[in-house]
Amino acid sequence: MYERILVPTDGSNVAEVAVDHAVDIAEKYGAEVHALFVADVDAVAYGLGTEQVDRIQQGNFSGMTDLREDAEEATGYVKEQAEARGLTVVERHAGGRPHDMIADYAEDHDIDLVVMGSHGRSGVRRALLGSVTERTLRSTHVPVLVVDYVAGDD
Template structure:
């Protein structure tokens, strides 16, 4: 196995426990390969389209959430968790907030940034699972030719 197998690892995150568990796995690989870590938060514009006006949806697609405090806070917290872990490990870090259909944004980002590996949770905040995988994860697998490591999360029983 080449020491430079993974130069850039993308971690799409929504800040959920499932996503944070995927971050833990990604950091082990990133540290092993001294890879640059990319954290990507995607606001699903399909999910918010009807509640917001066209101008606000366009801003979200551009990754600008200035007047949408809750959305901006969610994005910053989600990618901030990845940043903290990457900095603690001494790894280079890139952060991006975007809007659109998550699977398409993830696939486009991976292609445009020469990502070698995508590491993501099996399902996100919605908690709804489609068969075995969440719909964003499932669609991402079909939308990109970059290898995707899907990390499952099993909550401990109380």
């Protein structure tokens, strides 16, 4: 049923809970796990020049140490959890509008299931879904499992 599972991650606690669910499902089905970190260019563009924004959109975070470290840490967690269970992992860092990048990645890589957190690093638990999660649900035809984080809310 599931051959390729996508886990968009920003490294937040709720994303890590989603990783646990994704890896568990992948193990049951012998699926490949795809870890995707998307730098939101709309959020970072204000303090950067056009050249830096272009590099981010291409997934090139060189010269942006904090962003590169965040991306590597977030997808590295997915890789660590999945490889511990003998699963194949594909890591990808990208820049753009997160919901568009997630939907495009899912379509381009024949993803069977997207597993993502209900909200990201917004710092506040919301009654409604996070904007990236909500927009992803509207942007893709791939099934999306939304995982919530309750204990110790961000």
